Amino acid sequence: MTSIAPVKIDTLLRDHYIDTRTRRGAWLQAQRFRRDGFLMLREIVPDCVRAAVREEVLALLDRHAERRDLRLATTDYTPRRMSVVPSETIAAEGELIGAIYRSPVLRRVLEEVADEGMTSCPSKDEEFLITRQERVGDTHGWHWGDYSFALIWIIETPPVADGGMLQCVPHTRWNKSEPLINEYLCENPIATYGFRSGDVYFLRTDTTLHRTVPLNREATRIILNMTWASRQDMTKPLRGDDRWWDEASVSAAAPDRPGRLAVESV
Numbered sequence: 001m002t003s004i005a006p007v008k009i010d011t012l013l014r015d016h017y018i019d020t021r022t023r024r025g026a027w028l029q030a031q032r033f034r035r036d037g038f039l040m041l042r043e044i045v046p047d048c049v050r051a052a053v054r055e056e057v058l059a060l061l062d063r064h065a066e067r068r069d070l071r072l073a074t075t076d077y078t079p080r081r082m083s084v085v086p087s088e089t090i091a092a093e094g095e096l097i098g099a100i101y102r103s104p105v106l107r108r109v110l111e112e113v114a115d116e117g118m119t120s121c122p123s124k125d126e127e128f129l130i131t132r133q134e135r136v137g138d139t140h141g142w143h144w145g146d147y148s149f150a151l152i153w154i155i156e157t158p159p160v161a162d163g164g165m166l167q168c169v170p171h172t173r174w175n176k177s178e179p180l181i182n183e184y185l186c187e188n189p190i191a192t193y194g195f196r197s198g199d200v201y202f203l204r205t206d207t208t209l210h211r212t213v214p215l216n217r218e219a220t221r222i223i224l225n226m227t228w229a230s231r232q233d234m235t236k237p238l239r240g241d242d243r244w245w246d247e248a249s250v251s252a253a254a255p256d257r258p259g260r261l262a263v264e265s266v
């Protein structure tokens with residue numbers, strides 16, 4: 001499937017970091033990440049790795065994409081409109097993706113940015129996720145993550161005029177029984193980030209309310225999400241039957257019917 005042998009990933013990444021990183025740069029990155037809950041890290045991988053991941057992601061989408069069209073009660077019924085490839089499928093068939101995720105070299109770099117230790121996601125259904133938005137109105141509505149950290153690979157994205165940007169409100173908290181998303185949006189500035197295909201960014205997902213701006217025309221936005229936990233996450237119980245990416249019929253999901261009120265248009 002890919003031209004890079006998974007066993008070579010650590011060597012490729014180690015050589016790349018020696019060429020591109022400095023200690024001062026790492027310190028500044030950590031400061032920005034703590035402030036914004038977001039950091040662009042396009043150069044975290046060399047171009048050959050970026051191209052090989054794209055190849056693997058597109059192949060997995062071709063074989064395994066599942067459509068989701070629903071709204072989620074634990075985020076004030078914000079919508080999920082996209083196709084997905086679930087984590088277990090990626091783990092079983094995505095050789096390169098799994099090797100990158102398990103790379104101790106990559107994790108050490110991300111831990112410098114996070115300024116704390118990270119561990120593999122304890123929920124196997126959330127280690128990875130591939131999503132594809134392609135229809136008018138497709139979006140990943142306002143939400144948080146159950147776990148602390150995500151590295152997002154922008155496999156393909158349309159021009160910002162077509163939507164698909166990321167919007168964030170950092171330093172917020174998720175209460176699944178009372179999300180208060182409208183209140184957060186009223187009380188805090190919203191940062192908006194545009195991308196180009198091939199970008200990679202790091203997100204503090206548990207304390208950063210975020211969404212993708214709905215597509216306003218038929219276009220293609222594809223991402224790969226890799227999730228890690230903080231040490232505090234390891235003892236945090238998961239609440240709410242809302243793991244919609246793994247199973248569309250979870251009890252927190254409601255049909256995405258036209259006219260239903262939801263926090264999606266800010």
